[in-house]
Amino acid sequence: MIILDTTAADFADRFTALVEGRRESATDVTKGVTAIIARVRAEGEAALADLTRTLDRHDLATTGWRIDPAECAAAYAALDPDLRTALDLAATRIRAYHERQKPTDTDYTDAAGVRLGARWRAVDAAGIYVPGGRAAYPSSLLMNAIPARVAGVERLVMVTPTPDGQINPLVLAAAHLAGIDEIWRVGGAQAIAALAYGAGRIAAVDVVTGPGNAWVAEAKRQVYGVVGIDMVAGPSEIVVVADALNDPDWTAADLLSQAEHDTTTQSILFTDDADYANKVAAAVETQLKTLATAVTARIAWDTNGAIIVVESLADAAPLIDRLAPEHLQLAIDEPQAFFDRIRHAGSVFMGRHTPEAIGDYVAGPNHVLPTGRRARFASGLSVLDFMKRTSFLQLDEDALRELGPATVKLADAEGLPAHAKSVALRLRLNR
């Protein structure tokens, strides 16, 4: 963890280093992923069975390729009732928030008599990757599946590795709640290849989303364009803006809630009080002593954590824009005024009683957000990622007479005479 002070002589350089620091693991998996995709395209199911045997140590012919919906229903029924209620609340609220994202079609006729518009439709099929093992989060499954369902996707497919044949029952329960149509016990780059190109019994989909390790992320990057993908995801980050009126313990927990995800995550605090900064740093150390996820959180905090002391919190806004953080928590009295000054952030958590964790689970907005400065240009996952827009146009002879001559002029200027002719013939224009 570093502590920076905006009044220090070397602040500009050190802050730039923080902004430009790459936390992505350097593993070069490109070639390995290319080879796996090629193999799945060439060999289909046989490649999936073989790679699953090698990497996940089970035989699909024995364990079964698919997980039965009945198994998911049973896992849901067997949940601890409080946990089931919590999961239900999450699903209901996520659905409600995403319902409002559904786009509106347009259809109008303008002064020239031209009918114009745009029509939105869901994609036919979406595939959701769900990691196996430690990072198997039911909340993540809901965050990916519910927007697809709200969009109206008819075929919702889940792929997930089941190492040694095992799967987290919580994930199955979430799959039941989200209404997944097909679950395949296949993971890794091979699962992404199967979703993009189809492989035997697994039919291809149109959009692939969901988190995964470096192999999964690279596979998504490589199939981008063959199918739609959610985004190129990197390590997660949070920026917390807190004045000295906050309990240092609350802020420390906020920073650690990001740090405990993964050793590559980043937690940054902006405060206008050097004494408060020290109190938070001390509270982090105290909490790390008892935190069950301390090993991970310690590495993330020590390696990537930062506390930045500003003279006035207003000074933080332009610095935060340079970081374009995935999560921005504003633990201050007038969070809206601060938010108004921010251009780039994936999601903003306003006020002292809005810890980021609330947004990870039950609040409603999507927790799949742009990381690694991508909030400069990218948005969180939404219903729109599972839909596409078709524009349309309708002219009658009068409207064509309005627009036709300009079209002929421009087509001729661009050296495209057949374009011009397709208009000129209909208007009996001499050219």
Add this chain to the structure above:
Amino acid sequence: MIILDTTAADFADRFTALVEGRRESATDVTKGVTAIIARVRAEGEAALADLTRTLDRHDLATTGWRIDPAECAAAYAALDPDLRTALDLAATRIRAYHERQKPTDTDYTDAAGVRLGARWRAVDAAGIYVPGGRAAYPSSLLMNAIPARVAGVERLVMVTPTPDGQINPLVLAAAHLAGIDEIWRVGGAQAIAALAYGAGRIAAVDVVTGPGNAWVAEAKRQVYGVVGIDMVAGPSEIVVVADALNDPDWTAADLLSQAEHDTTTQSILFTDDADYANKVAAAVETQLKTLATAVTARIAWDTNGAIIVVESLADAAPLIDRLAPEHLQLAIDEPQAFFDRIRHAGSVFMGRHTPEAIGDYVAGPNHVLPTGRRARFASGLSVLDFMKRTSFLQLDEDALRELGPATVKLADAEGLPAHAKSVALRLRLNR
């Protein structure tokens, strides 16, 4: 050109071959592009100057790195008045259509007392690639730049190769009309690298759009994630649905207007009348005799063209969905009813007086559309490509009491105790 009949025994196989046929050129430019990007990142401006000297045969130190806005204004002023009026009409109509795409922010408080919403903002800077030489289309510049301007992008940058120092004055005029802020005389993969990473005097942007050759397309694919890009584009295509009531000459011109773009483009006619099919095929041959772009159009039509004779036009709809064409022209009496049955198309042109060419120039909808079956999941370029959405959340203590316990339950179930703690501390919950 092939003629298929849906009643033929081998139709299914031959249609599948048509759907799956790849028209992309096989050139493997991946490694070359990777090397160029690495070089621009390492050497900055020097790499741009050197590559421009080699590839575009001029010295940036002599010709100048930038094209002056005054030069664009002069090119606009010097246009043939009819052409200037046509370009003005195009810009005005494109702007009007895209104004309606501007998204609406949401901000509401739900029954649990939780404030939720989403805020849209433009990206700070966008870069538009404009090809040099033959494919330098002013219409394309307008279609890329105007949505960015409507979105509210503050810095709009254009890059374009100027082979031997030359540039198309029509492109300069369009740049003036679109209000481009900076024009750099740099092209190819090196220009995309400069836009994505910045290179000396060219500052990095957030989104890169615009058409280009295989090197440019591959460079965009490689920088995807560092910046946003419009899409992976491939060869263009049109599907025309026409009954025998259409003048065969009109339909032939429609098919050729696609074919004249490039040898890799594809034109497909669906008709319910075999005799009409033959008449259109004959009209194509006749028009090719005098068409100035006949060399290109002939290759495209012979290699990729198809006429598909269906028993009833209604049979065409599911076949068209498999093609998911970029352009779909419905030269029939009830185009809306037909459109209602289509799921996948980039843009639809309805009725006998709506040739696709009208959409290329002045109608208003964007002509940058998903190609090569990507209309299954992708949309045409829009204002949204130059904007991003920030979700937000605000809870007071009461609202946190509503959602907090479920969050703690789920965080504990997922093994993320700091998440749970950040909520529990605020509610003084015992865990």
